[in-house]
Amino acid sequence: MDLNTVLQILDSAVRLMTPLLLACLAGLYSERAGVFDIGLEGKMLMAAFSAATVAALTGNVWLGLCAGLLGALMLSAIHGIASITFRGNQLISGVAINFLASGLTVLLGQKIFGLGGRTPNLTPGAELEAQVTPFRTWLTDVAGADLATWLTATPRLSGITLPFAESLRPVPVLGPLYAEVVSGHTILVYVAFLMVPLTWWILYRTRFGLRLRAVGENPASVDTAGVSVTRLRFAAVAIAGLLCGLAGAYLATGLSAGFVKEMTAGRGFIALAALIFAKWRPWGALGATFLFGLLEAIANRYPNLDLGIVTVPSMFMNALPYILTVIILAGFVGRAIPPRAGGEPYVKER
Amino acid sequence: MASDMQTGGRLATAAPAAIELRGISKSFGPVQANRDIHLRVERGTIHGIIGENGAGKSTLMSILYGFYKPDSGEVLVNGRPLTITDSQTAIRAGIGMVFQHFKLVQNFTVLENIILGAEEGRLLRPSLSKARGVLKRLAQEYELNVDPDTRIEDLSVGHQQRVEILKALYRQADILILDEPTGVLTPAEADHLFRILEGLRAEGKTIILITHKLREIMEITDTVSVMRRGEMVASVRTGETSPEELAELMVGRKVLLNVQKAPARPAQPVLEIRNLRMVDDAGVERLRGIDLDIRAGEILGIAGVSGNGQTQLLEILGGYPPKGSTVSGEVRVNGGPLPLAGAACNAAERRRQGLGHIPEDRQAEGLIMDFAAWENVAFGYHDAPEYGRGPLMDRDAIRRDAEGKIARFDVRPPSCDLAARDFSGGNQQKIVVAREIERNPDLLLIGQPTRGVDIGAIEFIHKRIVELRDAGKAILLVSVELDEIMSLSDRIAVMFDGRIMGERLPNEATTGDLGLLMAGVDPATAPPDTMPPAHEHVEDLPREA
Numbered sequence: 058m059d060l061n062t063v064l065q066i067l068d069s070a071v072r073l074m075t076p077l078l079l080a081c082l083a084g085l086y087s088e089r090a091g092v093f094d095i096g097l098e099g100k101m102l103m104a105a106f107s108a109a110t111v112a113a114l115t116g117n118v119w120l121g122l123c124a125g126l127l128g129a130l131m132l133s134a135i136h137g138i139a140s141i142t143f144r145g146n147q148l149i150s151g152v153a154i155n156f157l158a159s160g161l162t163v164l165l166g167q168k169i170f171g172l173g174g175r176t177p178n179l180t181p182g183a184e185l186e187a188q189v190t191p192f193r194t195w196l197t198d199v200a201g202a203d204l205a206t207w208l209t210a211t212p213r214l215s216g217i218t219l220p221f222a223e224s225l226r227p228v229p230v231l232g233p234l235y236a237e238v239v240s241g242h243t244i245l246v247y248v249a250f251l252m253v254p255l256t257w258w259i260l261y262r263t264r265f266g267l268r269l270r271a272v273g274e275n276p277a278s279v280d281t282a283g284v285s286v287t288r289l290r291f292a293a294v295a296i297a298g299l300l301c302g303l304a305g306a307y308l309a310t311g312l313s314a315g316f317v318k319e320m321t322a323g324r325g326f327i328a329l330a331a332l333i334f335a336k337w338r339p340w341g342a343l344g345a346t347f348l349f350g351l352l353e354a355i356a357n358r359y360p361n362l363d364l365g366i367v368t369v370p371s372m373f374m375n376a377l378p379y380i381l382t383v384i385i386l387a388g389f390v391g392r393a394i395p396p397r398a399g400g401e402p403y404v405k406e407r
Numbered sequence: 408m409a410s411d412m413q414t415g416g417r418l419a420t421a422a423p424a425a426i427e428l429r430g431i432s433k434s435f436g437p438v439q440a441n442r443d444i445h446l447r448v449e450r451g452t453i454h455g456i457i458g459e460n461g462a463g464k465s466t467l468m469s470i471l472y473g474f475y476k477p478d479s480g481e482v483l484v485n486g487r488p489l490t491i492t493d494s495q496t497a498i499r500a501g502i503g504m505v506f507q508h509f510k511l512v513q514n515f516t517v518l519e520n521i522i523l524g525a526e527e528g529r530l531l532r533p534s535l536s537k538a539r540g541v542l543k544r545l546a547q548e549y550e551l552n553v554d555p556d557t558r559i560e561d562l563s564v565g566h567q568q569r570v571e572i573l574k575a576l577y578r579q580a581d582i583l584i585l586d587e588p589t590g591v592l593t594p595a596e597a598d599h600l601f602r603i604l605e606g607l608r609a610e611g612k613t614i615i616l617i618t619h620k621l622r623e624i625m626e627i628t629d630t631v632s633v634m635r636r637g638e639m640v641a642s643v644r645t646g647e648t649s650p651e652e653l654a655e656l657m658v659g660r661k662v663l664l665n666v667q668k669a670p671a672r673p674a675q676p677v678l679e680i681r682n683l684r685m686v687d688d689a690g691v692e693r694l695r696g697i698d699l700d701i702r703a704g705e706i707l708g709i710a711g712v713s714g715n716g717q718t719q720l721l722e723i724l725g726g727y728p729p730k731g732s733t734v735s736g737e738v739r740v741n742g743g744p745l746p747l748a749g750a751a752c753n754a755a756e757r758r759r760q761g762l763g764h765i766p767e768d769r770q771a772e773g774l775i776m777d778f779a780a781w782e783n784v785a786f787g788y789h790d791a792p793e794y795g796r797g798p799l800m801d802r803d804a805i806r807r808d809a810e811g812k813i814a815r816f817d818v819r820p821p822s823c824d825l826a827a828r829d830f831s832g833g834n835q836q837k838i839v840v841a842r843e844i845e846r847n848p849d850l851l852l853i854g855q856p857t858r859g860v861d862i863g864a865i866e867f868i869h870k871r872i873v874e875l876r877d878a879g880k881a882i883l884l885v886s887v888e889l890d891e892i893m894s895l896s897d898r899i900a901v902m903f904d905g906r907i908m909g910e911r912l913p914n915e916a917t918t919g920d921l922g923l924l925m926a927g928v929d930p931a932t933a934p935p936d937t938m939p940p941a942h943e944h945v946e947d948l949p950r951e952a
Contacts, residue, residue, distance in 0.1 A: 262531055262532070264526040264530065265529070267522070267526070267531055268523065270512070271512045274513060275510065275512045275513065277508075277510045278511055278512050278523060279523065279524065280494065281474075281510040282494070282523050282574075283495030283496075283498050283524055284495075284523075284524045405474060
């Protein structure tokens with residue numbers, strides 16, 4: 058295996074871990090505040106669909122991104138109302154959200170595009186052109202042809218080449234590493250990675266973070282201190298929704314070009330496993346999701362891994378992230394203590 | 408003294424009281440937790456509120472701290488009427504509360520817990536450094552030393568409580584409410600707490616101490632109020648009352664129940680307890696060397712204010728010692744040892760050894776509330792051969808059996824299929840009593856047999872207990888109702904602070920004598936001036952309506 062292959066795998070791992078990382082951080086905010094969220098999957102799926110749909114109809118990925126955030130936020134609101142306001146079972150609410158998203162995306166997709174539940178491919182072409190044209194025509198009337206063309210010309214997120222990526226390439230190892238692995242990703246990848254230190258800072262250095270952690274450990278301590286448990290938990294659930302929105306939007310408009318049925322493929326659940334692996338800590342989330350991303354990247358690169366004596370079949374390679382999930386959930390990673398009040402609706406006691 | 412005592416507890420003074428409650432009432436559904444409460448607490452004093460579990464003390468204080476809204480009534484803080492809608496209002500009014508179960512975040516440091524909700528700004532750093540300074544000052548002023556950077560989970564319970572007090576002081580509380588503060592403390596920690604409270608009083612702070620321990624009231628309070636069943640039955644100066652008087656006010660005296668019973672004919676010993684000790688999960692010794700004997704054909708009554716180890720004693724004998732506790736000592740039933748730990752220590756094994764158990768809390772331990780009466784009649788004995796048909800349960804046999812028991816114990820309505828929760832308290836208790844007594848155990852453990860049970864059912868249950876005794880069985884009766892103990896028992900043991908304070912025969916014991924024992928004073932060793940005064944005046948005390 059040469060350096061180039063390693064770099065390509067790492068590059069792929071970074072792309073693949075991004076939705077996991079965003080979803081994992083989403084779960085972190087929610088669960089640190091004491092609201093279990095197995096609806097990450099559903100929220101991501103809804104965000105992916107909303108983002109791809111709006112991007113396909115407008116030809117503008119940024120409008121798509123906003124739609125993705127809104128879609129996920131809407132499901133978050135349902136989760137919040139069910140599990141915080143009405144003190145329902147958080148797991149059931151999460152399961153319901155997953156089913157809702159799974160069904161609704163395909164239904165709406167078929168209704169809007171008639172492509173069997175998928176959205177048009179977001180790479181420029183006839184299929185996309187047909188969808189964007191009405192919006193562009195309308196926009197041309199409103200804002201003029203130049204602006205309309207410009208606004209409808211970015212249906213997908215594109216990679217950003219970081220400064221000096223090319224000029225530093227000759228530097229041994231580090232140069233290619235910078236150019237291949239660090240540079241060239243879409244904006245959401247960098248947002249995801251920046252969210253890690255930001256989340257750490259919010260959790261451990263701000264008043265909001267202190268209260269957020271407290272409400273997940275012992276909501277009564279927050280309540281008796283005169284701070285609203287409900288408001289804090291809603292804030293946490295909303296942040297989780299936004300991060301899921303970014304994750305879903307990235308899946309549909311960054312990692313792939315368009316939405317297909319069930320495209321999250323269990324990533325929401327893998328993110329939950331990573332969250333446990335990370336012991337509910339931001340830096341841990343980075344490491345855990347990188348591991349999952351790396352496994353997926355290796356599986357993609359070597360569908361049939363030849364180990365000399367045996368050839369590992371592709372099905373096994375593809376199953377690796379899920380197998381790791383099972384191992385993590387079975388508790389082989391040491392003691393992970395979840396937030397003490399997790400899963401418990403807060404009821405004042407006598 | 409009786410003339411000082413007025414319902415409503417208004418002691419004549421001029422200055423505005425730190426706290427004044429006027430006609431506070433609060434009910435939860437059909438349960439009236441507080442009924443027309445009047446209370447006045449003077450500034451710079453320590454005021455005790457004493458009463459049984461469930462007397463409404465905690466509810467009253469939660470109202471003061473904004474946890475509950477009273478149905479009616481008025482709260483005055485420093486003479487000004489105040490509507491306390493939430494804890495924030497209470498905190499701003501200078502009220503601090505130390506709950507019985509601490510409201511601390513276990514994996515936060517002391518500092519983090521102290522600033523939580525009282526931060527200076529959006530960022531933590533300035534708040535933390537300010538709190539560090541304040542903490543240092545408070546530590547010197549009031550002997551409240553705690554390392555600010557330790558996590559709560561690494562602190563002893565006593566230190567955790569100090570953090571709670573510091574939290575209140577950091578929020579500049581002038582009025583500090585402590586709910587059962589010594590329940591979790593060792594005696595040394597409790598003494599330290601009292602020194603802290605005295606220091607606070609010297610600084611002009613007002614302290615309300617909720618407890619059911621008479622010793623504490625006598626030791627530290629200036630004035631004391633007694634609550635019983637949601638009502639404030641008396642408010643007096645501590646110096647003008649006595650522990651036994653307070654004990655009697657707390658427990659209350661109802662119409663003496665008459666139980667017809669022949670003299671006991673005790674035979675061979677059935678239960679022998681030697682030096683039984685129990686340390687709970689927090690490291691507090693709950694039972695401190697219990698020695699008891701019960702013979703066949705007698706009822707031993709255990710009197711005492713609740714929370715003095717009776718529950719733990721019943722749970723250990725019943726085969727389910729409290730989680731995380733360490734039990735030592737020796738218990739024999741019919742001469743055979745009773746395992747106190749390990750796999751053989753379980754309720755099913757106890758039943759095979761001839762024990763029956765009517766638990767203190769029928770809803771939590773005696774019944775499954777959503778299950779039908781006939782199922783509840785079989786619980787605990789579901790492995791009995793007459794209930795089974797091979798590996799299956801014989802529903803018809805169980806139902807026939809249940810119908811018989813329900814008829815013989817006059818459970819109303821006499822319906823096998825009604826869920827346990829649909830019966831009244833008294834009839835629920837009859838189901839439990841029927842199940843246990845009809846198994847004819849050699850030793851029957853009974854906790855609070857008539858709590859929340861109507862008069863008719865009380866008489867019925869008492870009669871059945873006496874019948875079982877006359878059939879030559881041993882009975883251990885734990886009750887906080889002194890009347891029940893006096894009228895049912897053949898011998899009375901008084902428990903206080905995990906010990907048996909003394910034993911009396913019911914015909915020789917006086918309520919005053921028992922009251923002193925319940926308060927932890929042994930009349931045999933006490934100097935004469937602490938002996939209870941003559942008893943006539945107690946009858947003049949205000950009673951609940």
